[in-house]
Amino acid sequence: MLVETAPDSALRSLEMALAGVGATGGLAQVRGLVEGETSERFIRNNVLAPIVPLCAVRAPGQISFSPRTLPLLWKALKGTAPQRVEEASSKCNPWDLEQGSPEVFDDLCKLAARGLRDAEQDLFDPVRALGAAEELANCLDLCVIVRGALPKLSEWVSRMSGERAAAARLAYNDACVIRGDSGARLFDILAAHLPDDWRILRVISAVMDRPNDRYLASSEVSAFGERVLADIEASIALIRDFDLNKGEKQGRDAALAAQRVALQITEFEQSVNIAKDGPWGRRLAKFRQQIAKEVDLRMSAADKELNDALPTRPISILGKKGGKGVARLTDPPDEKMIRRATSILAFIADLRSCATQSGYGSTRTKTLEKLNTRLDQYIEDVLYAARTGEGGDPVIAQQYLDVAADFIAYSRDEKTAEIVRRRAAAAIAAAA
Known part of the structure; x- marks a missing residue:
């Protein structure tokens, strides 16, 4: 339990500290636990990548979930769709990831969203008990769009062009098709993936064709400004x-x-x-x-x-x-x-x-x-x-x-x- 609940930084420190431990003894067992948890988190964080930075303390008003969300959600997925999880695990090799995210990653996010909304699926009860289950499901609905946008995000905020602005607008429109109020949600999720989350203003500007402050201050995305x-x-x-x-x-x-x-x-x-x-x-x-x-x-x-x-x-x-x-x-x-x-x-x-x-x-x-x-x-x-x-x-x-x-x-x-x-x-x- 200690290894499972340890923050990523603590887990990395443990892994480095135990790197020279031999193959036998109590510390070797601990090293095995740490290595197993590290491998598990690598797979989990690739599958749930769009929502990973949301599961942390963020500024007031930003979308945020408990850090316990990720391990509990992953445990629920392993219980309800073990074969899909196994398939995702087998496709987390570097050569697979270089070709883009496998479709099974998005399928698992969709399964998680459905599981959260289905009260009959009791394996998701621990996640629902953390609160904000509907908002989490709404974010999981957007995973396919966010996952497609993330490789382009650094280009969108560093040097926006006409072609890149068109791609950003398309992602925004796709989000709004899924749910009418998901445009602002998409911006919030993308902002969580930026080193400086306020740079999302550049993406908002491209999507809305550099709006004036009166319009933006009264729009659904006014909170970002x-x-x-x-x-x-x-x-x-x-x-x-x-x-x-x-x-x-x-x-x-x-x-x-x-x-x-x-x-x-x-x-x-x-x-x-x-x-x-x-x-x-x-x-x-x-x-x-x-x-x-x-x-x-x-x-x-x-x-x-x-x-x-x-x-x-x-x-x-x-x-x-x-x-x-x-x-x-x-x-x-x-x-x-x-x-x-x-x-x-x-x-x-x-x-x-x-x-x-x-x-x-x-x-x-x-x-x-x-x-x-x-x-x-x-x-x-x-x-x-x-x-x-x-x-x-x-x-x-x-x-x-x-x-x-x-x-x-x-x-x-x-x-x-x-x-x-x-x-x-x-x-x-x-x-x-």
């Missing part, structure tokens, strides 16, 4: 609220959110004929302004965070309190301040790919220029202290040089950081 807009809003909130104290990963995650927003807004504008005063056009314009504002505010804090992590003291007693001067090398680096500075620097560094198109490229360039000027001067000051012992403890100076080198890897590049590290090593060696 609303979900993208909600995701954009959530990403902006993440950028606004991410915690610098949590370090580099938080900064990178926030930058990824900014990149995602840039891609989603572009996708929206290319897929939908946006009107400035349309229901979605107004929101997109607002989001453009919001993300530029939030990113600018975040970047404006970088100088303070850098100064806190690399503290300085005024050059003279007349210097203003907190003013920038020479490096203060009396106390070791503060890990909390380093973590905060690293977070914001990682954030700014990873905005490179989206800053210009999102309206904050100029701010980012100016911010980096200011930070690099600050770092260059600081590094020279600390190198001098490390070589001569004047101005601070050479050991502490070395620690700050390591920190500054890590920082400059974000603000410039790793090559510059390596030069700083080599210069630091040379300065320490000269001092010794």
Whole structure:
């Protein structure tokens, strides 16, 4: 039962861990169970491929079933149509799959849909007990269409052409023939197979011949656009609220959110004929302004965070309190301040790919220029202290040089950081 219910990732880890186990003993039996389950899942996931990504946690409003759906549905099929399952198993060899999916795969999906709807077939009771049985049956009805579309899906979302748009429209029409409301269901299933499910907007656009936002916002597929807009809003909130104290990963995650927003807004504008005063056009314009504002505010804090992590003291007693001067090398680096500075620097560094198109490229360039000027001067000051012992403890100076080198890897590049590290090593060696 443990092997049967283990997630795919855990099963792969188990298989790798047990690969070197001998042919006898308790672990050999466990390896046999794992290998048997892996083989079973390979067959099951090929037969039920169209609905596999639906059996997982998905965003609110998207079609989703319990992860237990797949094993229970497969068990029911093995009980009701053992010969067809055996036939499907024999056709799961790589050379068979290269020729396209065997017809028996779709036949088994149709049998599963009928079994779910037939209360007399008690082998399907455990699946029905999970809930949403009718919706699952509706999705299984579409398996033949989805299976035919999946090999073309990457082309549809990467480079749509007239011929590909015609194929997408045909799949949509076929889905609507099966059931009047299955057009949106088809898009949802296809979206589940995409690394970025919001790219389904491109397929919707091709099927509906690039509709305007007023029409799309009032259509049966309006939920797809609303979900993208909600995701954009959530990403902006993440950028606004991410915690610098949590370090580099938080900064990178926030930058990824900014990149995602840039891609989603572009996708929206290319897929939908946006009107400035349309229901979605107004929101997109607002989001453009919001993300530029939030990113600018975040970047404006970088100088303070850098100064806190690399503290300085005024050059003279007349210097203003907190003013920038020479490096203060009396106390070791503060890990909390380093973590905060690293977070914001990682954030700014990873905005490179989206800053210009999102309206904050100029701010980012100016911010980096200011930070690099600050770092260059600081590094020279600390190198001098490390070589001569004047101005601070050479050991502490070395620690700050390591920190500054890590920082400059974000603000410039790793090559510059390596030069700083080599210069630091040379300065320490000269001092010794």
